[in-house]
Amino acid sequence: MDILDRRRVYIVPTRPGFALFGVIGLILIGATNYDNALAYILSFLLLGLMFSAMLRTWRNLKGIALDTEDAAPVHAGMPARFELSLTDASVLARYAFSFRRLLPRSQRFWWWRPQTEGFGECPTIEGGGALATLSVPTLHRGWLALGRVEMSSQFPLGVFRTWGYFKPPARCLVYPVAAGKLPLPGVTATAVDEAGSAGPGVDDFAGLRAYVAGDSLRSVHWKASARSDDLVVKQLQGGGHGDLWLRWVDTAALGGVEARISQLTRWVLEADRGGTPFGLQLPALELAPATGPAHRERCLRALALLPT
Numbered sequence: 001m002d003i004l005d006r007r008r009v010y011i012v013p014t015r016p017g018f019a020l021f022g023v024i025g026l027i028l029i030g031a032t033n034y035d036n037a038l039a040y041i042l043s044f045l046l047l048g049l050m051f052s053a054m055l056r057t058w059r060n061l062k063g064i065a066l067d068t069e070d071a072a073p074v075h076a077g078m079p080a081r082f083e084l085s086l087t088d089a090s091v092l093a094r095y096a097f098s099f100r101r102l103l104p105r106s107q108r109f110w111w112w113r114p115q116t117e118g119f120g121e122c123p124t125i126e127g128g129g130a131l132a133t134l135s136v137p138t139l140h141r142g143w144l145a146l147g148r149v150e151m152s153s154q155f156p157l158g159v160f161r162t163w164g165y166f167k168p169p170a171r172c173l174v175y176p177v178a179a180g181k182l183p184l185p186g187v188t189a190t191a192v193d194e195a196g197s198a199g200p201g202v203d204d205f206a207g208l209r210a211y212v213a214g215d216s217l218r219s220v221h222w223k224a225s226a227r228s229d230d231l232v233v234k235q236l237q238g239g240g241h242g243d244l245w246l247r248w249v250d251t252a253a254l255g256g257v258e259a260r261i262s263q264l265t266r267w268v269l270e271a272d273r274g275g276t277p278f279g280l281q282l283p284a285l286e287l288a289p290a291t292g293p294a295h296r297e298r299c300l301r302a303l304a305l306l307p308t
Contacts, residue, residue: 017159071172080172094125180263243289
């Protein structure tokens with residue numbers, strides 16, 4: 001957990017703040033030239049309001065602590081959502097915060113590219129804590145580190161802007177884009193029925209067992225389940241020819257590495273939706289045929305982290 005102490009909170013006037021300072025200066029000049037007591041009072045009142053707002057804006061950010069965890073995996077092109085946990089040990093109510101993710105130094109091009117990406121808001125922190133979501137765009141597969149996060153506020157008058165920086169270790173695993181037009185290897189219109197399950201001769205019925213979380217609903221034996229209080233699924237066995245293998249060599253016609261990875265990602269998702277046991281063969285890794293969400297996540301993770 002990272003805490004913003006007084007040395008890590010910065011503050012400067014905003015554009016309206018500079019404009020208000022200019023107006024106060026003009027009023028003070030006019031009061032001096034014409035020796036107008038009311039103009040003196042107005043200028044000093046406005047100047048006192050500015051200093052009071054500056055202190056209140058600075059205190060609105062000081063002492064806030066931020067913590068976050070890794071974001072759920074997403075496919076490239078979808079936003080990664082980091083959940084930010086904000087805590088405050090004081091009894092002060094805090095208002096109107098915004099968050100921005102700063103780009104790494106290697107991606108900053110001051111003359112045309114913005115310095116930040118991703119945005120989040122937190123309207124208030126009361127009762128010692130609050131939650132906020134920072135949405136970060138994703139472009140490439142692999143690990144996406146949250147990096148440096150800027151937290152800022154202009155409460156209460158908008159004439160000053162205060163900000164501070166956090167650098168949590170959170171990251172998000174970005175899966176490849178699912179794309180490609182090649183059909184699943186070894187699957188034809190006659191091998192798969194309308195329900196999406198393998199036709200006769202692919203696997204032999206071996207019995208029933210209790211349903212386990214993660215089993216495909218296509219393997220549920222509904223007639224047997226209707227006669228009992230629990231779901232049961234069909235167990236199949238055979239000579240291994242019912243297993244689907246997704247091989248790196250089957251995508252050689254696509255040429256580019258990223259195009260081949262995207263095609264394999266699409267095959268993984270298609271095979272998982274169909275409930276077909278499938279294995280994955282990559283240049284330096286082989287995952288045995290299986291089904292279920294855990295196996296799908298292992299395959300997608302292997303594709304996301306495959307070296308180029």
